[in-house]
Amino acid sequence: MDRNSLTIRDNRSGKEVTLPIIEGSEGPPVVDVSNIFKDFGLFTLDPGFRSTASCQSEITFIDGDQGILLHRGYPIEQLAEKSNYLEVCYLLIFGHLPTQAEFTEFKNLVTHHTMVHEQLQKFYQGFRRDAHPMAIMVGVVGALSSFYHEALDVEDAHHREIAAYRLLSKMPTLAAFSYKYAVGQPFMYPQNRLCFVENFLHMMFAVPCESYHVSPVLVQAMEKIMILHADHEQNASTSTVRLAGSSLANPFAAVSAGIGALWGPAHGGANEAVLGMLGEIGDPDRIGEYIRRAKDPQDSFRLMGFGHRVYKNYDPRAKILRAAAHQVLQELDRTDDPRLKIALKLERIALEDDYFVKKKLYPNVDFYSGLILSAIGIPTNMFTVIFALARSVGWISQWMEMMAEKGQSIGRPRQLYTGAKKRDYIPIENRG
Numbered sequence: 001m002d003r004n005s006l007t008i009r010d011n012r013s014g015k016e017v018t019l020p021i022i023e024g025s026e027g028p029p030v031v032d033v034s035n036i037f038k039d040f041g042l043f044t045l046d047p048g049f050r051s052t053a054s055c056q057s058e059i060t061f062i063d064g065d066q067g068i069l070l071h072r073g074y075p076i077e078q079l080a081e082k083s084n085y086l087e088v089c090y091l092l093i094f095g096h097l098p099t100q101a102e103f104t105e106f107k108n109l110v111t112h113h114t115m116v117h118e119q120l121q122k123f124y125q126g127f128r129r130d131a132h133p134m135a136i137m138v139g140v141v142g143a144l145s146s147f148y149h150e151a152l153d154v155e156d157a158h159h160r161e162i163a164a165y166r167l168l169s170k171m172p173t174l175a176a177f178s179y180k181y182a183v184g185q186p187f188m189y190p191q192n193r194l195c196f197v198e199n200f201l202h203m204m205f206a207v208p209c210e211s212y213h214v215s216p217v218l219v220q221a222m223e224k225i226m227i228l229h230a231d232h233e234q235n236a237s238t239s240t241v242r243l244a245g246s247s248l249a250n251p252f253a254a255v256s257a258g259i260g261a262l263w264g265p266a267h268g269g270a271n272e273a274v275l276g277m278l279g280e281i282g283d284p285d286r287i288g289e290y291i292r293r294a295k296d297p298q299d300s301f302r303l304m305g306f307g308h309r310v311y312k313n314y315d316p317r318a319k320i321l322r323a324a325a326h327q328v329l330q331e332l333d334r335t336d337d338p339r340l341k342i343a344l345k346l347e348r349i350a351l352e353d354d355y356f357v358k359k360k361l362y363p364n365v366d367f368y369s370g371l372i373l374s375a376i377g378i379p380t381n382m383f384t385v386i387f388a389l390a391r392s393v394g395w396i397s398q399w400m401e402m403m404a405e406k407g408q409s410i411g412r413p414r415q416l417y418t419g420a421k422k423r424d425y426i427p428i429e430n431r432g
């Protein structure tokens, strides 16, 4: 008997089918069910993809039970401490850490493509002033497709690389513009003398009539946030980008679809929801009331920033951000921020509570990122935009990996149909 296989038996017909088991380099092996319909006449059902690997990938590995996150094999803790966002981008896209020469060239290319077409700025005027910046991002990132006809052949590896550079370079500019538009300030053009993160903060917070200096502590905290959000294997938004891209749609359209998926409070929108929740709790004495509500099956309230589909242990990114939040608030002399106090107490109580312990609900990356972003001065409705900005490299790396695969084909799930059986149309006058 082949040990690397799984034999299943259909008890209705007595028919047996042997399915290959494939080992990856880390993590649980997978059963290859791709031929099960052809051989067996059955589909597999797994709504929410709890047991289904949608693709093969060499980019990111997560062990949710151990709380491990690796990018191209490198632990997230080492990358957050020793690397920088642009280097992590290189790593995710190209698969290895760059040499000095490779990094210099990469950085130069990204730095020198940060401006967006002047015409693209006109898109912003079409949005209401109070539009959510994620709504703007869905629109303007998709609109990038209309500016680069000369390099949109998704079957051409060189075109794909150009698109990746364009997306990485222009996302900070588009994101900062979405904020400037909301507050009615002039758009600030990118500055090539600044590093990636400094440049973004400059475009966000500088105004033409003042000189602007970015604190190195805030730059460092922002670097960490960017690194920690850069990729996270096949999450909802990345899977959306892959699915949209699998139809051979252009990468800007696919990433725009990913931004839409990220927006929801069960995914990237949670960081915004966490701050809303901390503000609503308002006083550490009211935490018990909210814990009770989170545990009540009749109440739809959930502790925002808690729980994760994959991590059944402390999210390693949350651990890093917890320390970073302390550093930033200390640097800004804001350790008395009531929201930090509430967050710390809430975390302590939840980690000891039977309900959260049994269900393995730990703080996720969003629990602390909002506190840091808010201390940096980023308004709450921009939090998910920052997530999108950081995740754009994950999206484009995963898209490039998929597009380079031999035999890449459109993603087209099947279904378990539970609707009406075939029936005949009845003219309206004959319906009872």
Ligand code: ACO
Residues within 6 Å of the ligand: 265, 266, 267, 268, 270, 294, 295, 301, 302, 303, 304, 305, 306, 307, 308, 309, 310, 359, 361, 364, 365, 366
């Ligand atoms: N508060 C209270 N109870 C919770 C929470 C929470 N935050 N999260 C899960 N649970 C409970 C559920 O009610 C469920 O209980 P049950 O078994 O009695 O029905 C059980 O824990 C399992 O939860 P599921 O929803 O099945 O877990 P799933 O993997 O589908 O959801 C999710 C994961 C969406 C992240 C969920 O934990 C959640 O809604 N958390 C709050 C929102 C959040 O922080 N999202 C950010 C995720 S990280 C990211 O995208 C970067």
